Amino acid sequence: MSDEKLxxxxxxxxxxxxxxxxxxxxxAGAGLLGLAGCSKTEGDKAASGAAPAAKSESASGAMTSxxxxxxxxxxxxxxxxxxxxxxxxxGVPSMRELMRIPVFNMDGATGWGRTNESLRILNENNTPETxxxxxxxxxxxxxNGDLHHPHLSFTxxxxxxxxxxxxxxxxxxxxxxxxxVMKTDKIVDIPNVSGVHGLRPQRYPxxxxxxxxxxxxxxxxxxxxxxxxxxxxAVYTAIDGETMDIAWQVLVDGNLDNGDADYQGKxxxxxxxxxxxxxxxxxxxxxxxxxxxxxxxxxxxxAIKNGQYKEVKGVKMVDGRAEANxxxxxxxxxxxxxxGCNASPDGKYIMLNGKLSPTVTVLDVSKLDDLFAGxxxxxxxxxxxxxxxxxxxxxxxxxxxxxxxxxxIDSQMCKWNIEKAIEAYQNKDKKVEYIVQKLDVHYQPGxxxxxxxxxKEADGKWLVSLNKFxxxxxxxxxxLKPECxxxxxxxxxxxxxVHDNPTFAEPHDMCLVAASKVNPSKTWDRQRDAWFWKDAxxxxxxxGVDLMKAAKVVREGNKVRVYMTAVAPSFSVPNFEVxxxxxxxxxxxxVETIEDLTHGFTLEGYGLAMExxxxxxxxxxxxxxxxxxxxxxxxxxxxxxHMEMSGQMIVKPKR
Numbered sequence: 001m002s003d004e005k006l007x008x009x010x011x012x013x014x015x016x017x018x019x020x021x022x023x024x025x026x027x028a029g030a031g032l033l034g035l036a037g038c039s040k041t042e043g044d045k046a047a048s049g050a051a052p053a054a055k056s057e058s059a060s061g062a063m064t065s066x067x068x069x070x071x072x073x074x075x076x077x078x079x080x081x082x083x084x085x086x087x088x089x090x091g092v093p094s095m096r097e098l099m100r101i102p103v104f105n106m107d108g109a110t111g112w113g114r115t116n117e118s119l120r121i122l123n124e125n126n127t128p129e130t131x132x133x134x135x136x137x138x139x140x141x142x143x144n145g146d147l148h149h150p151h152l153s154f155t156x157x158x159x160x161x162x163x164x165x166x167x168x169x170x171x172x173x174x175x176x177x178x179x180x181v182m183k184t185d186k187i188v189d190i191p192n193v194s195g196v197h198g199l200r201p202q203r204y205p206x207x208x209x210x211x212x213x214x215x216x217x218x219x220x221x222x223x224x225x226x227x228x229x230x231x232x233x234a235v236y237t238a239i240d241g242e243t244m245d246i247a248w249q250v251l252v253d254g255n256l257d258n259g260d261a262d263y264q265g266k267x268x269x270x271x272x273x274x275x276x277x278x279x280x281x282x283x284x285x286x287x288x289x290x291x292x293x294x295x296x297x298x299x300x301x302x303a304i305k306n307g308q309y310k311e312v313k314g315v316k317m318v319d320g321r322a323e324a325n326x327x328x329x330x331x332x333x334x335x336x337x338x339x340g341c342n343a344s345p346d347g348k349y350i351m352l353n354g355k356l357s358p359t360v361t362v363l364d365v366s367k368l369d370d371l372f373a374g375x376x377x378x379x380x381x382x383x384x385x386x387x388x389x390x391x392x393x394x395x396x397x398x399x400x401x402x403x404x405x406x407x408x409i410d411s412q413m414c415k416w417n418i419e420k421a422i423e424a425y426q427n428k429d430k431k432v433e434y435i436v437q438k439l440d441v442h443y444q445p446g447x448x449x450x451x452x453x454x455x456k457e458a459d460g461k462w463l464v465s466l467n468k469f470x471x472x473x474x475x476x477x478x479x480l481k482p483e484c485x486x487x488x489x490x491x492x493x494x495x496x497x498v499h500d501n502p503t504f505a506e507p508h509d510m511c512l513v514a515a516s517k518v519n520p521s522k523t524w525d526r527q528r529d530a531w532f533w534k535d536a537x538x539x540x541x542x543x544g545v546d547l548m549k550a551a552k553v554v555r556e557g558n559k560v561r562v563y564m565t566a567v568a569p570s571f572s573v574p575n576f577e578v579x580x581x582x583x584x585x586x587x588x589x590x591v592e593t594i595e596d597l598t599h600g601f602t603l604e605g606y607g608l609a610m611e612x613x614x615x616x617x618x619x620x621x622x623x624x625x626x627x628x629x630x631x632x633x634x635x636x637x638x639x640x641x642h643m644e645m646s647g648q649m650i651v652k653p654k655r
Contacts, residue, residue: 062489062496063461067094075451076513077464078150078164079485081105082506085145087166089182092451092512093462095487095501103175103184104145104168111610113141116585116619117532118184125188125244127313130171146170148508149199149258152179152517153207153241157263157347157456159517163241165210167199174199174212176244180521181529181613186244191313193235193249194218198258198341203455204265207241209297211268213256217277220251221312230277233321236270236295248304249312250320250328252293253277255284258340258394262365263347263456268295269363271338271352272331285356290338291331292352292363295320296372299327330371332378334361340394340447344403345458349383349418351395353405358387360395360405362421386421386434388414396450398460398490402436406445406465413439413448413465413488415495439495441486443469449510450490459514463488463495466507474502483507522595523614533617536587547589547617560624562586566599566612568639571632575648578624584649585621586632588612600635603649609635627653 067073073091076098081088085105089098106113113122122141126134134141145168153163164177172193176186190196193214201207217232218224224231236250255274262268270293274284300318303309309316320329335357342351343365352361362384370376391408398404405414415436424432445465452459470484482502489496521529526548530537533547540547543554543561550563551572560582564573566589578584590599590612601618602609605626612618633646 062498063093063491065093065095065487065499067091067096072515074515075462076515076518078152078511078513079503080150080166080508080510081147082508083144083146083170084505085147085168087147087150087164087177088503088507092464093487093499095485095499099182101177101182101184103166103177103187104142104147104171104173106141106143108609109611111608111618111620112184113143114608114620115610116535116621120535121184121187125186127189127191129191130189142171144170145173147175148197150509150511151199151201151454152511152513154201154203154455155206157203158452159455159513160206161513161518163207164511165199165201165241167196167212169195169197169215172196172214174210174239174244176241178529179518181524181532182520183532185531188239188244188246190214190237190239190246191315192220192317193237196237198256198270200260200268201241202261202265202268203263203343208265209247209261209268210239210241211259211261211270211295212237212239213259213270215255215257217255217274220317222310223251229279232277234272235317236293236320237315238300246315248300248309249315249317250295250300251317252320252329253322253331254290254293256293257338260341260343260350262343262350263345264365266297267365267368268297269293269341269343269350270295271334271341273337273339275336285337287336289333290336291333292338292341292350292361293320294330294332294368294371296328296330299372303328327372330368330378332363332371332381334382335359340392342395342397343454344418345397345399345453345456347456351403351405353392353394355391355393355408358389358392359385360388360392360403361385362418362425382425384418384421384425386416386424388416388435389438393445394447396448396453396463397458398450398453398463399458400460402460402490404448404450404463404490404495406441406448407438408444408446408468410438411441411443411445411467413441413445413463413495415439415490437495439488439497441465441467441488441497442473442484442500443467443471447507447509449512451512452514453512457514461489461491462512463490464510464512466503466510468506470502473500485510523593524616526615529616533619536617536619539585540587547587548591550587550589559583560585565589565591566601566634566645567591568597568599569634569641569645571634571645571647573647575650577650577652579652580624580627580654582624582651583621584624585619587617587619589617590614597638598636599638599645601632602635603632604630606630611636624649624651627651 075092077090079088087101102112112118150166178185195215197215198213202209214235238247254272257271259270278284337356339355340353350363364383367381389407389410395405420434467484487499554561592614
């Protein structure tokens with residue numbers, strides 16, 4: 001519908017989008033939409049519904065997102081790539097994309113998903129089921145993933161700059177990225193689960209566990225049957241953050257959604273929908289209440305230590321279902337279909353965002369000991385339930401006692417005061433204003449994140465709203481529209497929108513980290529980073545080759561190994577010969593010692609390319625099926641004679 005027709009109908013584009021979103025939600029949440037209790041804002045009154053264009057400097061006193069030539073951003077943003085399977089590294093406040101980190105994808109620029117090193121990382125922790133699937137399909141690795149929820153490792157409640165973790169919802173995997181080199185170093189394939197969704201690291205005393213939620217209920221071996229969905233369950237997984245081995249799993253009721261961990265190292269949490277164990281959206285939204293599941297880490301660890309578990313597909317699993325009345329879990333009722341789960345940086349509260357309810361349910365962490373001891377009832381842990389607006393999804397924090405919740409249907413960011421919301425809950429007959437401000441965003445925000453907001457060092461400078469729709473916000477790029485990431489200044493009393501930009505492929509979360517917390521290397525370290533090329537090093541030693549001085553071709557039957565170094569503007573092996581159908585492995589070591597001098601290896605006609613950073617070794621294996629002369633060259637511009645940095649592979653035809 002055009003703007004002109006909307007205006008004739010007495011609607012703004014914003015109100016039209018809100019109505020459409022509300023209609024979509026109505027199938028699951030009929031009767032709840034009228035509970036919003038929120039008033040129109042200045043943005044609602046605008047005819048177009050669009051915010052003014054961001055400026056580099058604001059006369060209103062807002063902080064600027066402008067980073068001048070030669071200046072550096074103050075924060076790293078680790079942005080999930082969604083269906084692209086990668087992590088995007090951005091600078092904040094500029095919102096400039098700095099780098100892409102391939103994880104659950106195949107990347108033509110770097111060779112990820114094609115090089116031997118990446119294939120080892122992608123496949124070394126596969127379940128037998130995944131390996132069988134790859135063999136049956138003739139695949140070398142799973143070609144795609146759906147990357148959600150990147151989060152960094154912790155020590156004592158704040159980021160320690162060692163690792164980042166993320167999940168693959170599409171293929172039930174969790175990855176770890178080594179922040180020294182910004183490369184994926186581990187991927188674990190998780191059995192017994194379906195749809196690994198929410199992911200959070202343990203905060204205290206350090207990231208001992210990575211908690212991963214199995215979203216979809218399935219018949220778990222030994223507990224459920226294919227024929228009866230009422231016997232299906234979800235599974236909660238704890239992964240050792242250091243070894244990336246699966247430590248234990250917990251069988252639970254309902255579909256697990258998002259999760260978080262406390263600041264005391266005692267409990268973790270997961271929102272849970274589909275208490276009905278239904279298989280349709282209507283059925284999964286029928287009950288008025290679902291719950292949040294609280295996991296007692298000490299009780300689970302004690303049971304594992306004492307052998308009080310069942311081994312399911314090689315993993316130690318305890319029964320945390322409500323009917324088991326176990327010491328491992330407690331189920332706290334909340335309005336149906338809760339979504340986001342966020343711990344406040346003071347360590348006191350857990351926020352559970354309503355989605356189909358206009359409320360956020362606030363849990364007091366200090367009451368959990370009494371809950372597990374049976375001294376209080378589950379709802380006694382709830383200390384506030386403020387009504388904020390339509391479609392609350394996720395909550396971020398500024399470290400000054402304020403929370404910021406995305407309102408999906410209202411297309412707004414709501415700033416509210418936590419202590420005032422608690423006061424209002426305790427004094428229901430007293431009028432207490434806990435909503436501080438609502439700010440229009442464009443449109444339908446999902447995740448949000450504040451700078452250092454998921455640590456005890458939340459600094460309250462910036463907030464990013466990850467908006468699912470961008471209609472009319474940018475130049476039309478065709479039917480598939482980008483998403484819209486908006487930067488909001490939260491340093492003062494009022495939120496101020498200062499910048500927005502388009503983003504591709506459905507980001508699901510963002511982690512905003514002070515630059516001082518992350519210190520990546522400028523070149524690869526041959527000792528520390530040898531984990532990356534360990535297989536190449538072992539083979540080179542067998543062949544009597546020094547990778548740093550390599551210039552050798554080794555033939556073993558129909559297998560050919562070509563070792564070479566790269567230093568601008570030449571490869572140490574300018575050409576080599578193989579026979580048609582030989583299995584060829586090319587090892588390239590970049591012996592440059594200065595930063596920002598990356599080399600590459602691209603082989604003409606074979607669809608092969610790989611990146612080799614300073615002091616890095618990379619290798620790639622292929623079958624030489626095409627006879628003839630095939631040039632190889634460096635695809636990363638490196639020298640004035642970059643075009644001359646090339647060579648030839650000669651494939652002799654069969655006779």
